[in-house]
Amino acid sequence: MTDKYRYKSAAAAGVPRPAGPPPSPPPLWSRDFRLFFVARAVAVLGEGMVPVGLAAGLLGDGRPDATVGYALGAWIGTFALLVLFGGVLADRFTARRMMIVADLLRLPGAAVLAVAFTAGSPPLWSVYALSALSGVGAALFQPGVASTIPRIAADVQRANAVLRVVEALMTMAGPALAGLLLVVADVGAVFAVDAATFGVSALCLALMRVPARAYDRARRGSLRAELALGWREFTSRAWLWGVIAIWTGYGLTVAGPMVTLTATVVTGDHGSSAYGLLMAVHGAGNAAGGLLALRLRPRRPLAAGAVALLGLPVNLYLLGTGAPVAWLAAGQFVAGAAFAFWLVMWSTSVQTHVPQEALNRMHAYDVAGSLLMMAAGRALAGPVAEAVGAERVLLTGSGLAVLVVAALLLVRPIRRLGRAPGV
Structure with a gap:
């Protein structure tokens, strides 16, 4: 509740309004929030590059259009099936740990795709399997985003709004960066940068010092x-x-x-x-x-x-x-x-x-x-x-x-x- 509305409610209850201007909102850009901001920005940037990389790599090898949909479907399917279990694991082992595990799980998969597309035409089963592995990582990662924000930001709405802005910008920047890499390099470079984003995200999350709560240690x-x-x-x-x-x-x-x-x-x-x-x-x-x-x-x-x-x-x-x-x-x-x-x-x-x-x-x-x-x-x-x-x-x-x-x-x-x- 903002101070304006708090004052309004207090006035209605007969409580005198404090003198002077309303206090300023608590600071947002703490060390932990800055690290989380960077982690989310690079992660969304990498996610936006993947569809472009898959389309260029598979269609460039003469594969049918449907193979791109199958690869993306492997990601979505595993994510949708396992995200509920990801929520339970995040509550059990803390969100930050599960997000780090998720990034470290997805990094080698993206790196293998980078090497495979650079070396030639990878077999379809391997592309589908690695896409599914990325979906597993996303299912472990995504539930923790919601609970991390209230722990690291005193002003939850401002934090959500700032993250929404940077995610929107990175969603636009991801395909553009992938397109640029396809011009100056190849498909392997797209997935190499995607792998690097997981590494940066995991490092930022590891550097965070999210305060522990009593229920983190509960049975x-x-x-x-x-x-x-x-x-x-x-x-x-x-x-x-x-x-x-x-x-x-x-x-x-x-x-x-x-x-x-x-x-x-x-x-x-x-x-x-x-x-x-x-x-x-x-x-x-x-x-x-x-x-x-x-x-x-x-x-x-x-x-x-x-x-x-x-x-x-x-x-x-x-x-x-x-x-x-x-x-x-x-x-x-x-x-x-x-x-x-x-x-x-x-x-x-x-x-x-x-x-x-x-x-x-x-x-x-x-x-x-x-x-x-x-x-x-x-x-x-x-x-x-x-x-x-x-x-x-x-x-x-x-x-x-x-x-x-x-x-x-x-x-x-x-x-x-x-x-x-x-x-």
Whole structure:
């Protein structure tokens, strides 16, 4: 809760407002936060390079287009299947340790791909296996991100907003850097830099001195018992499971098809260069949304984030009506900003309302549900678009996106969730 709102509540209760200006927010850029900031920046940079490297390496060797999808699918599949276990392990062994293990697991896999593509044409089974190994590492890494932020940052919302901005910038920079390396070197160089990013991330995490908590040393039950306990924590919060339930439907019917059909519609109508431009604009919108979240501190963050999501149906409507590129760019910017603002509000709410000892598992449930439904939505988008037309699917998605916002605002526990005390 910001000081402005704290003063307002105090005044309503008859408590006199303190004299002088509100105190400044606590400093953000501690040593640990700087190290974590660098770790996240380089990790997202490396992640953005991988699809470009896989496409260039496999298609350059004359492999079918489907092999790129299979390689990326091996990553997504193992990640989605194992992320819940990653959440349990992060709660059991601490998030920082599991993230370091995850980076050290993925580094040699990327290095092997670098050598293999430099030496020639690696067998497909090895590419798929190493992609799956990277997915395992991601499943061990991702749950710990949520619980680390409240430990190293006194101002959780500012930390989330800053990280959202740098992640948006690195998401744009990753493919661009990969493209540059393909011009001046080869595919092996792309994966060599990707391997280096894991090394930098692991080093930064190892240098952090995250304070220990009492529950870090608490006795833990079996893996099955910990999963069951996490499920009870999850289902006991109506606002939490309500958002995730709504969001899984959104991923299946709106977000998943939108990713696939944006690529096919824009590329088909305006060419691949226009699609690349629109994705860059979308990334810029993500950064703008993160900057907006640095400034605004609504009393009811999930309600404010839901209202911001009205930018998504605008983008889908423009895509579905065949708008010119300039309007499509405006839609992508608005959608990127809307989603980033929602993501900061959602992440901050989860990190400040869920007990720290269960936070990794809660984040894992969120990621697993969202990712699986988005993957299903992407897979179904093509056949459905062939049957009824891509434009109709996008326009239907625009209407469904409005219904998603309405659902978030109509569910009372979601709409009325306030800021955690002191946030």
